[in-house]
Amino acid sequence: MVEHGKGHPDRLPRGEEPIAEVAADRLDEDGRHAGRLVLTPNRIYFLDDEHNGGAHDDIIDHIRFQGAEVTGDDTVGTLALSWSDQGKVYEGNTIELGAFKVAIDDQLNP
Template sequence: MVEHGKGHPDRLAQGEQAITEVAADRLDEDGRHEGRLVLTPDRIYFLDNEHSSGGHDDVIDHTRFQGAEVTGDDTVGTLALNWSDQGKVYEGNTLELRTFKDAIDDQLNP
């Protein structure tokens, strides 16, 4: 987990600063997409490493966020994020994904 990450500041909404970020792969019908999950005070982002234009990124406003669940073993885990009746699954280090989920919970339920 990288605190106050600097991974892709140009792809965050203007004025937003990362609280924390974690390496994760998005798993979907198109396969596996390497990237980073970034938590800011207003949004959760998945920034796709393969496409720097932002067209393949996920942007989840906190007001649309419905929940998160982490599952996995000691090394490889999944984080399921749900928002506005949509959802995506991300895979990464289980401990880092749990820490990221805890940061989301702390941000949304201070």
């Protein structure tokens, strides 16, 4: 996990400062989308590496956030995020996704 992320700072809205960032692939009905999960004080973002005009980006307001769960083995893990009765699954390094979940927990439950 990259603290104080460097991946897509230009794509975050003005005033949103990264707290934590991790490389992850979003898995959904459209396939696999490589990108980065970025935690800020107000939101969690998934920023698609291919940009696609933001079509594959996710923006999760903290007030709509319902939970996160990490599962996996020594090599590949999944992070399931749920918000407003919907959710997405992200895949990446198990340890890094676990650290990202801890950062979310610390931000939302200080």
